[in-house]
Amino acid sequence: MERTLVLLKPDALQRGLIGRIITRFEEKGLKIIGLKMMKMPPALAKEHYAHLTSKPFYPGLEQFMTHNPIVAMCVEGVEAVEATRSIVGATNARKAGAGTIRGDFSMSTSRNVIHASDSLETAKKEVARFFREGELFAYPSVLNGYFYAEDELE
Ligand code: UDP
Ligand code: MG
Numbered sequence: 001m002e003r004t005l006v007l008l009k010p011d012a013l014q015r016g017l018i019g020r021i022i023t024r025f026e027e028k029g030l031k032i033i034g035l036k037m038m039k040m041p042p043a044l045a046k047e048h049y050a051h052l053t054s055k056p057f058y059p060g061l062e063q064f065m066t067h068n069p070i071v072a073m074c075v076e077g078v079e080a081v082e083a084t085r086s087i088v089g090a091t092n093a094r095k096a097g098a099g100t101i102r103g104d105f106s107m108s109t110s111r112n113v114i115h116a117s118d119s120l121e122t123a124k125k126e127v128a129r130f131f132r133e134g135e136l137f138a139y140p141s142v143l144n145g146y147f148y149a150e151d152e153l154e
Pocket of ligand 2: 116118
């Protein structure tokens with residue numbers, strides 16, 4: 001099982017999309033094991049987007065991500081990192097595939113409604129950055145045997 005970090009960005013909240021986006025994760029079978037609303041402090045934005053701080057769009061990105069609350073989510077599943085990136089879609093939402101979250105809900109690269117960790121290594125760091133251990137819940141999922149066959153869970 002992998003865990004990955006998802007952030008519903010301020011545009012998702014303003015546009016009233018958080019319920020529909022969370023539903024997509026539930027329907028897919030990605031298990032939500034952590035969920036909270038928060039206002040991202042600028043220092044956390046700098047850490048989270050450390051690979052982008054030298055880019056010309058960074059000041060706007062930090063302003064946008066910190067100006068209103070976000071919803072942070074930790075989701076769990078077999079190959080959850082890749083599965084999540086694939087339902088999120090391409091960074092430039094105009095090019096994101098139909099049926100993906102960005103493809104269906106956004107027309108922008110900077111107002112693209114959602115963040116998802118890009119690798120297992122990043123996911124481990126990002127989950128720890130946004131959630132304390134006590135904020136993540138390892139509850140049993142009674143439907144596990146319907147979302148996965150046994151050999152997929154080994
Ligand atoms: N971003 C932006 N303009 C750009 C590229 C990226 O505003 O030209 C923002 C956008 O919010 C994007 C985030 O920076 O989601 C992180 O960029 P990354 O390349 O990591 O894309 P992602 O992993 O979110 O698809
Ligand atoms: Mg990224």
